[in-house]
Amino acid sequence: MKMRKYLACLTAAMLMAGAAVACGNKPAENSVAETTAAETTAEATTEAATEETTEEAAIEVTQADVVFEDAIDAEPGQAYLAIVDGQWWIQYWGSSSKDGYMLSYDAGVADIKGDGSYTVSVTADTNGFRYDTTGNPDDQYIPEGLSFMAIKIDKGTEMYPDAVITIDSIKVDGKEIELKAKNYTSSDDGVELRTNIFNTYVATPSQDGRSAEGALYDEDGNAAAYCADYSAQIVDPANFSTWTTVEVNFTITGTGTEGGAAADDADAETTAEGDAEAETTAEAEADAETTTAAE
Numbered sequence: 001m002k003m004r005k006y007l008a009c010l011t012a013a014m015l016m017a018g019a020a021v022a023c024g025n026k027p028a029e030n031s032v033a034e035t036t037a038a039e040t041t042a043e044a045t046t047e048a049a050t051e052e053t054t055e056e057a058a059i060e061v062t063q064a065d066v067v068f069e070d071a072i073d074a075e076p077g078q079a080y081l082a083i084v085d086g087q088w089w090i091q092y093w094g095s096s097s098k099d100g101y102m103l104s105y106d107a108g109v110a111d112i113k114g115d116g117s118y119t120v121s122v123t124a125d126t127n128g129f130r131y132d133t134t135g136n137p138d139d140q141y142i143p144e145g146l147s148f149m150a151i152k153i154d155k156g157t158e159m160y161p162d163a164v165i166t167i168d169s170i171k172v173d174g175k176e177i178e179l180k181a182k183n184y185t186s187s188d189d190g191v192e193l194r195t196n197i198f199n200t201y202v203a204t205p206s207q208d209g210r211s212a213e214g215a216l217y218d219e220d221g222n223a224a225a226y227c228a229d230y231s232a233q234i235v236d237p238a239n240f241s242t243w244t245t246v247e248v249n250f251t252i253t254g255t256g257t258e259g260g261a262a263a264d265d266a267d268a269e270t271t272a273e274g275d276a277e278a279e280t281t282a283e284a285e286a287d288a289e290t291t292t293a294a295e
Contacts, residue, residue, distance in 0.1 A: 066137050068128045071096035072107040076155040079110040081120040081248055082194075086145015086240075090133075092122050094152065102132045112153060112160070112252060114259025117168070120151060121247040146240035149197040151248060156193025162254040165195040166212050170235060171247040177239045181231035184209040184216055197248070202232035212253060 074080040074094035083103070084091045091100025092107060105128035108121035123129075124143055133141035151165060167183045169176050183195045186206040196202060205227060209216040216227040240246075 063131070066127055066131050068131070069105040069126045071101065071104040071128065072109055073097075073104070074107075074109045074152075074154060077112055077153065077159055079112055079118060079120050079151055079153045079156075079250075079252075080107065081122050081246065082148065082150045082152050083122055083246060084146070084148040085143040086147055086237075088147055090124070090141075090143040094154065102129050105129055108247070112156070112255070112259065114255045114257035115251075115253050116259045117249065117251050119247060119249050121245065123245040125244050142242050142244060144240075144242050146198055146235075146237040146243075148199060149235070149246075150199060151195050151197065151250060153193040155191055157187040157191055160193065160252075160255045162256070163193060163252055164210055164212055164254045165193070166251045166253070167195065167197070167234070168249045168251055170197070170249075171245075172239055172243050173245055177235060179234050180236060181234045182211065182229050183234050184211050184230040184232075186210070195250075196232035196234075198235050198237065199232040205230050205232065 072080075073096050078094075080092070080094040082093055084100070090102060092103035093100050094107075094109070095101065096104035103122045103124065105126040106123055108119060108123075110118035110120050112118065124133075124141065127137040130139055130141065131137045151167070153160075153163075156163065163185065165183070165185045167179065170179065171177070183197065184205050185193065185195050186209045187193055205216050205223075207217055207221060209227075209230065211226075211230060213226050214224065216230060217223055
């Protein structure tokens, strides 16, 4: 009898334990799944935050480590090369803060001192340009196409109302390109002085256009015989399919004073002559002192 009761109790205990285990299976599985999902989400969030922080830190470090060239702002009386690529993205308008600042690094501006020869240029071969276009100074973005190009002098018409700009040559990546027509000098606003190199918005020369040959129109607006030789589009855009550096050499006349490369050469020659005369005088004085001492 006691044995039966013992076996009955044991069986009942085993059944209750089984029931408890059976009832507890699902909650246990859900708990494990929920814990795993939470851990995975936490890990993903942590990794994403870490990657974002690392990326931001990398950008800050890269920018801090870049050696940027001087960004050039053209001042009144200085000539600069205004240029726009085929996408109207890569530009330069003589400013390091307005549209096209990416080409302001090492931009070649010319300080107009008077009649003479000058050069203006832009280049995409700078750390600043590469960083601003690609985010990495070791990468290279190559400008493509040409939408606009001109030489401009801020307040040039006010400073030199009779000045004429004559383009001598244009080089794309060191190679001189052919000029399709002659350039003329004009002003859109009576303040800025310019000569268009490639301007598709101007079909015929401006009424105020002038050249080294003279005004392109008379007082009645009649075109001079040579007016047809001049254009606002003097280059073939095919020569700008891709480009890195563009250089324009030009001569300016009618300013009323001598300047530019010719004046610089003259100043250098005058300085050299002065140095030679000073050296001769010093030698003569030394000889005189030697003679006096000997006597």
